[in-house]
Amino acid sequence: MNFFRFITMNFVWLRRSLILFPFVLCGCQTFIDVGDNIASHFSSPKGASFQIKNPVRDSVKLSVLWVGHATMLIQIYDKVIMTDPLFTNNVSEVLRRYVKPGLDLKDLNKLDLILISHSHSDHLSLGSLSMMEKKFPGCDLVFPDGVEEFIPDFNFNFHRMKKPEEEKKIYIGETKTFNGIKITTVGAMHWGGKYGIDGKLWSNNGYCGYIIQYKDVTVLYTGDTSYDKDLYNYLGNKYKIDLVIVNIIYCDCPDVNKNRQHVYPMGAVKILDETKARYMIPAHFGTFTDPDPLIKVLKRRYYTNEHYKEAIKILSIGEQFVIKQ
Amino acid sequence: MLTILILNTGIKYSNSQNDGVNNAVVWSTWTMIQTIPSPVFYQDKNSNGSRLQLGLRWNISPVNYSFNANPLVSPISVFKVNPVRRFGGSIEIFSQPEWLMNENQFSDLKRFSLSNGIRLYLPAIESGEYLAFSIAGKYKIRKDKSGSGTNCFSAEAGIYSFFGILGIQFNYNFESRSRYDVGLWLKYY
Numbered sequence: 001m002n003f004f005r006f007i008t009m010n011f012v013w014l015r016r017s018l019i020l021f022p023f024v025l026c027g028c029q030t031f032i033d034v035g036d037n038i039a040s041h042f043s044s045p046k047g048a049s050f051q052i053k054n055p056v057r058d059s060v061k062l063s064v065l066w067v068g069h070a071t072m073l074i075q076i077y078d079k080v081i082m083t084d085p086l087f088t089n090n091v092s093e094v095l096r097r098y099v100k101p102g103l104d105l106k107d108l109n110k111l112d113l114i115l116i117s118h119s120h121s122d123h124l125s126l127g128s129l130s131m132m133e134k135k136f137p138g139c140d141l142v143f144p145d146g147v148e149e150f151i152p153d154f155n156f157n158f159h160r161m162k163k164p165e166e167e168k169k170i171y172i173g174e175t176k177t178f179n180g181i182k183i184t185t186v187g188a189m190h191w192g193g194k195y196g197i198d199g200k201l202w203s204n205n206g207y208c209g210y211i212i213q214y215k216d217v218t219v220l221y222t223g224d225t226s227y228d229k230d231l232y233n234y235l236g237n238k239y240k241i242d243l244v245i246v247n248i249i250y251c252d253c254p255d256v257n258k259n260r261q262h263v264y265p266m267g268a269v270k271i272l273d274e275t276k277a278r279y280m281i282p283a284h285f286g287t288f289t290d291p292d293p294l295i296k297v298l299k300r301r302y303y304t305n306e307h308y309k310e311a312i313k314i315l316s317i318g319e320q321f322v323i324k325q
Numbered sequence: 326m327l328t329i330l331i332l333n334t335g336i337k338y339s340n341s342q343n344d345g346v347n348n349a350v351v352w353s354t355w356t357m358i359q360t361i362p363s364p365v366f367y368q369d370k371n372s373n374g375s376r377l378q379l380g381l382r383w384n385i386s387p388v389n390y391s392f393n394a395n396p397l398v399s400p401i402s403v404f405k406v407n408p409v410r411r412f413g414g415s416i417e418i419f420s421q422p423e424w425l426m427n428e429n430q431f432s433d434l435k436r437f438s439l440s441n442g443i444r445l446y447l448p449a450i451e452s453g454e455y456l457a458f459s460i461a462g463k464y465k466i467r468k469d470k471s472g473s474g475t476n477c478f479s480a481e482a483g484i485y486s487f488f489g490i491l492g493i494q495f496n497y498n499f500e501s502r503s504r505y506d507v508g509l510w511l512k513y514y
Binding site for chain 2: 088090092093126127130148149150151152153154158160194195197198201202203
């Protein structure tokens with residue numbers, strides 16, 4: 001154990017004091033990890049558990065590859081979509097990746113759509129978008145209204161979409177079709193902005209979830225959200241959801257919500273129940289800290305009956321869940 | 326500052342479709358943030374000696390033009406400049422009031438000065454959020470203790486990190502009594 005790892009593992013006050021700066025900058029509660037993961041700044045990220053060389057497959061009805069954090073590569077038949085791409089080693093300069101991305105962009109030869117759920121730095125990574133711009137120039141980039149404030153002039157097709165008004169119980173923003181993929185912005189319980197005050201005080205509310213529909217498949221990507229019974233009950237009644245991807249905040253606890261901005265793992269189960277989705281995949285954890293112990297806890301918490309064992313797919317970074325045609 | 330607040334409460338500052346933005350809150354909080362000064366070390370010099378003199382500097386940019394703004398937003402920002410637009414590559418007009426913490430001991434320059442100039446930002450890493458540079462030219466208006474003008478030109482170079490919140494600026498002044506100054510850049514929006 002090196003000196004830095006010893007210090008950061010043993011002095012809680014030091015770890016927690018490091019939270020403040022990125023929290024002010026970016027706000028997202030994920031940055032609570034920053035103090036805990038400071039030791040990893042002095043080492044390279046470790047390899048992902050899986051590294052698939054051909055992530056886009058033939059004869060697939062639905063596949064999801066967890067690249068890490070909130071980055072999911074979703075294939076629905078012949079269409080390929082990526083959520084909140086994060087491929088850089090650092091977020092906000094101070095949050096260091098513990099595990100390498102579970103996908104090498106060199107291995108990805110097709111991408112139809114990029115979805116950005118909101119503008120916090122772990123979801124709107126300018127360095128990652130720069131990488132993707134080189135690989136997929138002119139790709140469609142979809143984001144909720146407000147996020148455009150924080151995106152430079154990349155070589156993408158920018159698509160700003162109206163966001164829902166959750167406070168008025170209007171859970172659907174708008175629907176647009178890109179390359180045959182039907183995208184609908186749906187409600188989320190989070191907050192926007194990029195540098196702290198813009199989201200907290202200046203009312204930049206650029207955040208949402210997405211319903212992704214192509215042929216007979218419907219996927220709900222919640223984005224960062226807390227659990228809201230009315231919202232997810234509404235979506236469950238309106239759509240026949242095959243898969244819901246839920247961004248969680250890791251916690252070995254029975255609690256559902258964290259500050260009405262995030263769900264804890266058990267909140268994701270509530271979203272699964274309410275949306276009546278066939279499958280649920282938790283994301284947004286274990287990228288800036290070691291994911292293996294977290295996955296063990298999630299399995300213990302989630303796999304309490306046969307239904308959940310079948311419905312909840314806990315992926316390792318780089319692992320792909322596939323439903324064939 | 327009050328003038329800025331009054332002038333801007335009515336300005337729609339982006340093309341966003343977002344409703345519910347309270348411009349009074351936005352501009353009043355932004356104005357308050359701008360009152361936070363950046364510490365600067367100035368040279369205080371004459372033929373008898375030289376020393377460093379601590380001072381404070383504020384920076385206001387009335388107009389910024391970003392050449393890296395996406396098609397959905399205006400490239401022109403007035404006073405309140407989004408960091409991604411400023412440090413992603415832009416050019417701006419700026420004004421810098423400066424105030425020395427103590428009277429000069431060697432030079433006979435007064436404590437207050439006002440610099441106006443034009444600055445170019447160039448992004449280096451992560452669209453300038455992680456690392457950006459700037460160069461600027463400015464004209465410093467200042468008087469000596471006899472009340473005579475001692476105005477001069479200055480050249481400035483800067484380096485910025487942490488979303489442009491933190492930086493260092495170095496100035497070369499074409500004025501022998503205070504040739505160099507170096508200071509932090511602390512600016513949030």
